Amino acid sequence: MEISCAYLYIISRYGYPPPVQDTIAHIKEMAELGFSALELEAIGKKNIEYLFENKEVVKDALTQYSCSVPVFCVVLPRLGADLAEGEQAECLGLFEMGCQTARFFGAKGVLDNGPLLPLDYPSDMPVMRHYSGAQVSGLHLPISLNWDTYWNKLTKTYRSACAIAAKYGLDYHLHPCEGCLTATTDSFLYFSQAVNAPNLMFNLDTSNQFLVRDNLSLSLIRLKDRISYIHISDNSGQKTEHLPPGKGQIDWDAFFSVLKEISYKGRIAIDVGGSETVIENIEKAYHESVSWLNKRIEYYLEPA
Template structure:
């Protein structure tokens, strides 16, 4: 497939590799993931480092990854750094995560990215030691986990916002914006909670990774979200949802009203990228490759119709 068929604003999200190979996908196969995304017609792709070991691996091997990106003629507008303990109830774990975040930002910069992205800070609970990182921390799971002994919300909030101010400063040092992704089990699930958090952090480069499926599930009105956030959004994860499960369907296969959504994008003069974010273990898609190709063609048509490309 000719990559010229797709607008350069269309990015293949890392969820493709996660869906095909599990979470977290083996970071040692990153070169393979690049080739697979390229073979579907994408020249703009997401890459991701999930947890400490993967951040260290990508930091150590970024010259090899960068070489493959050049060979495949691919760009990485956003590099994902998944560090759940950045929002830990313990300041020592936040500090350790900041060190890893710095390495992630160096990697992002060396790969030519203009932004980094992480899930929003998790609820500050007493998670089991060595608990595996998850994409979504369900309410059923979290209801069985309590707060740390002696937990004080005001002290935690000050520590958390200070940590994220430092993270934003680190990202800015490498000319990167820092996107927070709304998800189940985190302090940020939609527009209101992000705006509240951003008003405390007060960092210009802290942005919101609007995720259509997650926010539709949480009953966040998407056009109003775009209008309120405006320039705080420059990267959108596109997938569909039926409103009763946090799944990520091919656009058009769910219940999201796309016409009002794209009309508002035009109203706010959106200039950013769209990442196709279809799949995940919670989503029943038999052929993930065809799902991404179908989504890219659909999105290409929408961007053309609304003069967003």
């Protein structure tokens, strides 16, 4: 099983969002770290347009460093917002641009966070990897919110996005995190049933799921047909953090035993770091995580 390098490695080194114009240098860094499969990420309108316009140069760099991009991240926090028709069309147009770029790179899927909670967000609120409970605790639901109307519009939007992804032969992975509507197994199942698109997938993130007390083993069993991409990192259970596996409280023997039980054939990415996680040497953390993960893949998942 080929291990991927999640884009959190680059985010850990250069902040969020990292400079998109340095994408070639980022590819080189991840390749020199020892990865041949890696994530790239287009965060918002300008970055999506930049990578689309420079996709040939980026693909040349991927070829030069013998790298592939199995999953391409297309980050559009406003995709699930209650937008006017024209703004929604623009958002879906940017999503399609991201899908075109993903297909050009040879990706099998695109990934974004789940839809944000329908709150009144300040117009100057920065785009973040995820919004913590503290960051959204002072925000309120719009007085005009009609849940049925909102829900029908939201699921229709994501049905359209899934259809766009399918047009390019891509799965659409939703990443669970604090502050989104699909932060747990139950919430994703509820949402996916309403969207009713076969290519809508769940990007299981072990750290984020553990933090919200989602049973990882049960999540794997319940979502085995909806999971083909896993982010691996550890967590203490006390706060948002992405620790090297084995440095937190996750029961990894149970996790990998269930992966074996469900005959998991998807991909796994090392997703360690971030500004919320204190790691003195990020390169060492990734090397050690790969070694740790390879041993478990060999023991649990590789045929004898």
